[in-house]
Amino acid sequence: MQATPSTSKTLVDELWEKRPLIISGPCSAESEEQVVETAIRLKKTGKVDMLRAGIWKPRTRPGSFEGVGTIGLPWLQKAKAATGLPIAVEVAMPKQVEDSLTFGVDVLWIGARTTVNPFSVQDVADALRGADVPVLIKNPINPDIELWTGAVERIAKAGIKKIGLIHRGFSSYGNTEYRNAPMWHLAIEMRRRFPDVLFINDPSHISGRRDLLLPVGQKAADLDFDGLILESHIDPDNAWSDAKQQVTPERMGEILNSYVWRHQKAEVENTELEKYRQQINQLDDELLHLLGQRMKIADKIGAYKKENDITILQTNRWNEILDSMSAKGEKLGLSKDFITKYLDAVHVESINHQNAVMNE
Template identity: 40%
Template sequence: MKNLKLVNRIDDNGAKRKTEIKIGNITVGKDFLVIAGPCSVESEEQIMTIAKAVKSSGANMLRGGAYKPRTSPYSFQGLGRVGLQYLSKAGLETGLPIITEVVDTRDVYLISEYTDVLQIGARNMQNFSLLVEVGKVRKPVLLKRGMNATIEEWLNCAEYILNAGNPNVILCERGIRTHETYTRNTLDLSAVAAAKGLTHLPVVVDPSHATGRIDLIHPMTLSSIMAGCDGLEIEVHSSPNDALSDNDQQLTPSQFNSLMKDIKETLAFRENIIGIDK
């Protein structure tokens, strides 16, 4: 991967690099990141309730979609600016930094006013105009791997953002599309270990989109930790059956609270048995 001049783990002098990104009270790449929240911001009451619940369970960043790229044009597309306002208010009241997806170059600066981290979703991983645009702002960017993307293509997209001037990139493995239909996608945990070896950027995992199944989120979360990830992004909804999007893959607050206990135990095990690359 000779073209990876900026994301390469080894600098020009042969030394190993490691990026740490300060966001609010956490340092991604040093502190373990747990992003939690609903697929979509549906109302002020909904996002506020979930924000308080995930904060009490130990999450340290709040997610929620205000602009939703959907397969069908008739599906819920998000609340737009109003959703951003609700999400921002929930973040301020709970003290949680917030992350939301940007899908259009025209919305980058608007969304930057409300959020702490910009998310590039799988469908936009190779939207090069959007990558360059988020590279022009100083907000950290979470870059999801495209559903059909190779590891090299994924890392080259991160290179676009860094080359445009933004060094604060977090990679996110969220599963790739294979011939398997039982799960929504196929979680490629080998990509986590590979990316950690190839690049200095933090790598997180999204087991919600990777599996699309409530019963698989727990084991894949713990497996992701053992694969060496720097964090997780997990969808949580106070009433998943009534969710306006992705209701099959959102945990209840109670389920998330239980999962957080196992996350902490697994992190302790990784620290004691395997160790963490500093």
């Protein structure tokens, strides 16, 4: 099949500089009708700059829907012809890069399951060598910022001039609120490392739920992200993948209208200092969240002790914690005095929680 020429370079260049840049579309391309209708309805919102759709879907277990494959690329061509929206596709292997470029895909992105493997990233980078196409790079699944940085470096060495980042959250043990824990401080650190690179947020994959798209996207806007990539489907409840995090194009328009995009104040004299302060704020938020989780466990311990007539204070256990944590803290550059004061405060709060449970 003859490839359709890509959208004019001028349009893609203009969108790459646009703030905020909004990318939306279905998690997976399922049919020509679904892709084209989604694009047309998203275009009508007047808020979407680019159409995304999953053609190849790397899944955790075999037997799951893994995308329609190359046959879906002509559907994207027709959606682009009908709306004028440039199209973006995820690639994970050299053949996928080749097929995408053949069918005039305007922007490629590397997914989290690929970023986590340097060999896979290098294969994609080698396939991109000599191509003139923008590439977005999602953070790896696990919270390893060096893997993310390494992916940027590999794609840059392949000669790609337009490189962007997508923050889609990280897999985290014990995480319950989000599908993927945002760990905003890691995104902020990547922004510090690559201040001039397009950096967009993915509320859909962070949230995993429609009701969180607005607060997560707004937080990204408040943290000065350059745009968002969100999933939209004409029939979200019956989507073949990630149904719970997708919304109709019309609802997407409402959400996009609700976001408030602010600008950094020009009079801020030390932007580097401001970035460090944002990192501290995010880490403090996460520390409080972890402490809250710790106290919930303390409540369960209190209930167990009550049922089994065990005293709250266990001196030997407390001494072991002090010795162990003091040693670990010193290796991390924390003074023994600080660790002792911190643990004392946590211990007192834990005792108070257990006491409240035991004496209800």
